[in-house]
Amino acid sequence: xAKPRSRWRVRAVVACALAAALCQAVAGCSSNAGxxxxxxxxxxxxxxSAVAPSDGPTTASPQAAxxxxxxxxxxxxxxxxxxxxxxxxxxxxxxxxxAALQQYHFGSLLFGADTSEGVSxxxxxxxxxxxxxxxxxxGGVRFFVAANQEGxxxxxxxxxxxxxxxxxxxxxxxxxxxxxxxxxxxxxQLRAAGVNLDLAPVMDVVPxxxxxxxxxxxxxxxxxxxxxxxNGEHGAAFIAGMASAGVATTAKHFPxxxxxxxxxxxxxxxxxxxxxxxxxxxxxxxxxxxxGVPFVMVALATxxxxxxxxxxxxxxxxxxxxxxxxxxRGVIISDDLGDAxxxxxxxxxxxxxxxxxxxxxxITSQSLAPAETMASAVLAKVAAxxxxxxxxxxxxxxxxxxxxxYGLLPC
Numbered sequence: 516x517a518k519p520r521s522r523w524r525v526r527a528v529v530a531c532a533l534a535a536a537l538c539q540a541v542a543g544c545s546s547n548a549g550x551x552x553x554x555x556x557x558x559x560x561x562x563x564s565a566v567a568p569s570d571g572p573t574t575a576s577p578q579a580a581x582x583x584x585x586x587x588x589x590x591x592x593x594x595x596x597x598x599x600x601x602x603x604x605x606x607x608x609x610x611x612x613x614a615a616l617q618q619y620h621f622g623s624l625l626f627g628a629d630t631s632e633g634v635s636x637x638x639x640x641x642x643x644x645x646x647x648x649x650x651x652x653x654g655g656v657r658f659f660v661a662a663n664q665e666g667x668x669x670x671x672x673x674x675x676x677x678x679x680x681x682x683x684x685x686x687x688x689x690x691x692x693x694x695x696x697x698x699x700x701x702x703x704q705l706r707a708a709g710v711n712l713d714l715a716p717v718m719d720v721v722p723x724x725x726x727x728x729x730x731x732x733x734x735x736x737x738x739x740x741x742x743x744x745x746n747g748e749h750g751a752a753f754i755a756g757m758a759s760a761g762v763a764t765t766a767k768h769f770p771x772x773x774x775x776x777x778x779x780x781x782x783x784x785x786x787x788x789x790x791x792x793x794x795x796x797x798x799x800x801x802x803x804x805x806x807g808v809p810f811v812m813v814a815l816a817t818x819x820x821x822x823x824x825x826x827x828x829x830x831x832x833x834x835x836x837x838x839x840x841x842x843x844r845g846v847i848i849s850d851d852l853g854d855a856x857x858x859x860x861x862x863x864x865x866x867x868x869x870x871x872x873x874x875x876x877x878i879t880s881q882s883l884a885p886a887e888t889m890a891s892a893v894l895a896k897v898a899a900x901x902x903x904x905x906x907x908x909x910x911x912x913x914x915x916x917x918x919x920x921y922g923l924l925p926c
Contacts, residue, residue, distance in 0.1 A: 698756025
């Protein structure tokens with residue numbers, strides 16, 4: 516039996532773990548995890564362990580120093596709040612939203628309901644959202660404000676000032692130069708509306724001739740085409756166009772929903788029995804990562820040839836594949852852990868803890884109530900478990916690093 520540790524030694528262990536996580540996360544992300552820079556190259560591989568010692572430079576960049584400064588002055592509840600992207604109802608400026616932010620300190624917000632009121636109305640809503648990014652609520656860190664703005668069947672924001680975006684399948688028939696130009700236009704409209712994060716593009720590859728049996732992607736024309744090359748090239752063009760307008764993007768849904776039948780939003784036990792860790796269908800995600808995409812969303816399906824024991828969103832194997840296999844250094848974001856049928860049987864708090872423990876960073880919840888439960892569970896786990904606290908520290912730092920790249924930190 517191990518000897519019990521003295522109180523000072525426990526504090527020392529926690530402090531060392533947190534410092535190692537913070538150092539590793541900053542060193543691993545500060546160079547290119549946020550915005551797409553001119554002429555981006557492949558992102559370097561990062562060890563997924565939150566508490567692995569850093570082999571990075573000992574002299575912090577000004578950007579990393581800003582992240583460290585902001586992290587250091589936040590409360591633990593504010594740090595945990597940064598882990599969440601929470602969907603809001605149409606009444607984004609209402610008292611329910613304000614009360615939730617004051618209590619749980621959520622750090623990123625999502626248009627949870629489609630709106631056709633146009634750019635001006637969206638701008639007013641997002642301006643109010645950003646006014647709530649106060650010292651007491653978020654430590655002065657501004658919000659990522661997100662929307663599902665893919666095109667076709669999935670365009671959350673429409674109305675005056677927003678172009679009608681065609682489906683991704685139509686976008687994929689254009690030249691990459693044309694798509695880049697159009698994505699820059701659409702990104703400019705989002706920025707005018709105060710939206711700085713697009714939960715797009717879809718990088719999933721649907722095999723030719725199977726679209727009608729693929730509920731989440733193919734039936735809705737959400738794919739750019741039917742090969743990794745077409746999806747990769749056009750996804751990269753979409754990412755570059757949005758980035759030129761100052762909008763962060765999200766490559767989704769890793770490792771891909773193009774070869775399943777059920778939609779995880781409405782169906783449980785969605786399984787992919789084909790995709791392997793070296794599958795060519797992963798190359799579209801590799802292209803997005805090489806283009807500098809700052810977020811990658813992980814799916815709620817099970818991939819039996821990668822990790823048959825976990826949904827991808829809860830799988831350390833999938834997270835390592837994304838980090839070490841594909842070299843992604845940015846923010847790993849979940850698909851909806853709030854309302855999706857795929858996770859409905861799992862207690863909400865457990866969903867959040869399992870995602871973070873597996874190596875994820877940002878938790879998406881389409882609605883407030885489950886996010887509140889998840890935030891409480893994460894905060895309690897942080898207080899009780901030094902290792903988990905270090906994992907959370909690394910995730911928060913990656914998120915702050917991405918926010919710093921988009922001008923959302925107060926330094």
